[in-house]
Amino acid sequence: MSVEKRVAFKSRGLPWLLLAPQLAVVGVFFFWPAAQALLQAMQQQDSFGASVVWVGLDNFRALFTDGDYLASLRLSLLFALLVAGSGLALALLLACMAQRVLRGARWYRTLLILPYAVAPAVAGVLWFFMFAPGLGLIAHGLEWLGLDWNPLLNAQHALVLIVVAAVWKQLSYNFLFFLAGLQAIPPSLIEAAAIDGAGPWRRFWTITLPMLSPTSFFLLVINMVYAFFDTFAIVDATTHGGPGKDTAILVYKVYYDGFKAMDLGGSAAQSVVLMAVVIVLTVLQFRFVEKRVNY
């Protein structure tokens, strides 16, 4: 029999006081900007903020009647799936391999964690140079293989470029979580399976992967959010959304229209839409994917 342990506060004020710092941080850094974005999305203003016109839903109407915007939405979904999918698979592979390494394990792990310390713009430039036709090491290699590599004019090549850069940037984060998840799996389970005659492949699918499912689910959500929100600097540093608009993902358009073109109303409307898209996606993931997670 266990006694329920409850802490009761004598006054009503104290709990609020204790919560206040956290509430203040969330309010100032999340709710206030989000409210501002909503407000600005209903307005159009010139760059200097001298004339503000209330336009209601005009900014949103403009977005959804623009075929390019819908194309960008589809592109962002594809991009997020590619980044999250290949990012998780690669990180899991590396984590499994790092787990098995006996000598110099620390070195491998440190090296794998390094990219996380690199700023997105730097990551973008780095891959841009390696993939730059005529300059880059990888571009030379691809040409040597007979591939006419040209991310400046070939949309698929450009997409590959930003996906690779985005995946690489997030790889360390995923790797760390997978490694921690792997280390938390009791070795006795694996050993028992091995004694029962399960091979490495079978052990991975029936024991390791299910045991990792909470980690994988968490990482899936985080990676989707990362691909949707955090990748504009990579696009800005590599393709500028080109060729044409073929790599202009939603968050890059938000950044470009707001900070380069200074169309605050249009940019705010886009950020509201983006926020809604990510909220919906996250809810969907919790409803459908989480059912398959065993904690």
Next chain:
Amino acid sequence: MRRMIAPALATVLLSIGLSSPAQAQTEIQWWHSMGGALGEWVNDLAKDFNASQKDYKIVPTYKGSYDESMTAAIAAYRAGNAPALLQVFEVGTATMMASHGAIKPVGEVMKEAGIKFDPNEFVPAVAGYYTAPNGQMLSFPFNSSTTVLFYNKDAFKAAGLDPNKPPLTWTEVALDAAKLKAAGSKCPFTTGWQGWTQLESFSTWHNVEFATLDNGFGGPAARLAFNSPLHVRHIENLANMAKQGLFVYKGRGNAPDASLVSGECAMETGSSSLYGIVKRNSSFAFGIAPLPYYHDVPGAPQNTIIGGASLWVMSGHKPAEYKGVAAFLAYLARPDVAAASHQRTGYLPVTKAAYALTDKSGYYKANPGTDIAVEQMIRKTTAKSRGLRLGNYVQIRNIEDEELEQVWAGKKTAKQALDEAVQRGNEQLERFQKLNR
């Protein structure tokens, strides 16, 4: 903690001690976007001006790239602490003009300070860009460049071409490019700033309309017109060259410059301010030629269009600061100062006197090619060639890039892409007009 307080206190005391003799001086903040060697140039200008008198002190601050410093200044203006002087790229001109009292016209600043200031002393195609319809100069043309053709003389020689006979027309560009390709060049021709060189400057150079209402000088109701038969013909021509491997697309903005400097591309149309970089970093002999044109177009060549930036005076500062700004701008326009700037940076001379002085000093003879850009500009402009005054132009440049890339990739015909670019650009102009009636 105490260990940190002591140095902080010392710094405060020290700075009070250092600044006290300068208290009679009026400090003037100047935000700019000149990095590297150009940043040194800006700092030297401020230093020399500060040393030349003791009433004012210009404090230059590097605020990142053109769009970054403009964004920073606008944010600062909204917060009530904008700098007195701000460098803005030519693309931002219409935005600055429509800023509803955020700026103070340079003509007005000079008049209030009682300094003689004649806009006619400036190079017309440069000053025209920054002048209001009533003839008042709105911003000070600080660093202007224009579009020229750079070519690799060694590559020309290797292809059996005369290195002293650059192509002058687009027909000759294609012919020379074919010879270069036959001699093994992987990139006979490329272009930097495609929207600026192949659409904007192309229009003024051929004296055809880029946008209605005198390219926007006639008011915010102007709409784009760069889908005329001549424009389509030119873009089609470039698309054909791209198909044959004579024109190789090397990216947006100044990204293609590197392929000229490395020797990969034999010809590039780009900014004249590339001169210093090619001269310092390339390992081959290079030449500069005027922007190519179509010889059958009547009135061509007219004049090319400028790029670069100008200095805007922001409102809301003390009268003493404006006097200082006026004195500084007058200093920058002095023939000797402007001539020295022109020769040091490769930017165009700001005033006619600076050009004459540079010419007299024998600089152009000693540095062949440096006069090409000046000669393209130092002409009497027409209503179609004076410049551009279009709102939301940062976005329109981007639209030009996006649509042209579709042509180079073979996804759209020249006509389709230009029509689409005009239509999308016009949507931007309509938005701008709605906000700036």
